[in-house]
Amino acid sequence: SAVISQKPSRDICQRGTSLTIQCQVDSQVTMMFWYRQQPGQSLTLIATANQGSEATYESGFVIDKFPISRPNLTFSTLTVSNMSPEDSSIYLCSVEERAGENYGYTFGSGTRLTVV
Amino acid sequence: GDSVTQMEGPVTLSEEACLTINCTYTATGYPSLFWYVQYPGEGLQLLLKATKADDKGSNKGFEATYRKETTSFHLEKGSVQVSDSAVYFCALSDRGSARQLTFGSGTQLTVLP
Numbered sequence: 649s650a651v652i653s654q655k656p657s658r659d660i661c662q663r664g665t666s667l668t669i670q671c672q673v674d675s676q677v678t679m680m681f682w683y684r685q686q687p688g689q690s691l692t693l694i695a696t697a698n699q700g701s702e703a704t705y706e707s708g709f710v711i712d713k714f715p716i717s718r719p720n721l722t723f724s725t726l727t728v729s730n731m732s733p734e735d736s737s738i739y740l741c742s743v744e745e746r747a748g749e750n751y752g753y754t755f756g757s758g759t760r761l762t763v764v
Numbered sequence: 765g766d767s768v769t770q771m772e773g774p775v776t777l778s779e780e781a782c783l784t785i786n787c788t789y790t791a792t793g794y795p796s797l798f799w800y801v802q803y804p805g806e807g808l809q810l811l812l813k814a815t816k817a818d819d820k821g822s823n824k825g826f827e828a829t830y831r832k833e834t835t836s837f838h839l840e841k842g843s844v845q846v847s848d849s850a851v852y853f854c855a856l857s858d859r860g861s862a863r864q865l866t867f868g869s870g871t872q873l874t875v876l877p
Contacts, residue, residue: 681864690870691853756807758807
């Protein structure tokens, strides 16, 4: 399965600043996903990022707050903009892997963000 | 829309006890079903999956069977270990255009020696 390198693994940021999270995949993948996991909660999809097109955002998430880049088939970034303490969460990227009818999802190790 | 309902935790068991974590789903199509595990301070790891009715996924002593008639995918293990302490997430993926994972709320499992 694909190996995802996600950076940074954790950060403590001041409110009002922005943080860019990077995910590098060791193989070409079509679909990448960004999730948020608030403390003690499950994962919520932020957006789907396909190479060469605008990211598709889920209800409650907007591009101005969470801009995403997907410049090629192995890389994506998520920026958390104008941060507030409510943005303190774990952010995870994920890729879909398909081989015919068989498919699955691999996750990065996550970015633990604390906003103070 | 698609949804996953997962047994609420936390669950605390003694080592070598039997484990069952219930998971039921609602989906319009024929989803693939997954169990992911999150160890303390780590990301998500795929534990097992099943892609069609009556399939059984298994890994590390854990099993789950895709039951279409009861729309369930319960996670079971006959004898848990302290190292199984983690949060377990049930998830589904609709094979249609959406293709992202929909997660249950997660179940915290603690195994005591």
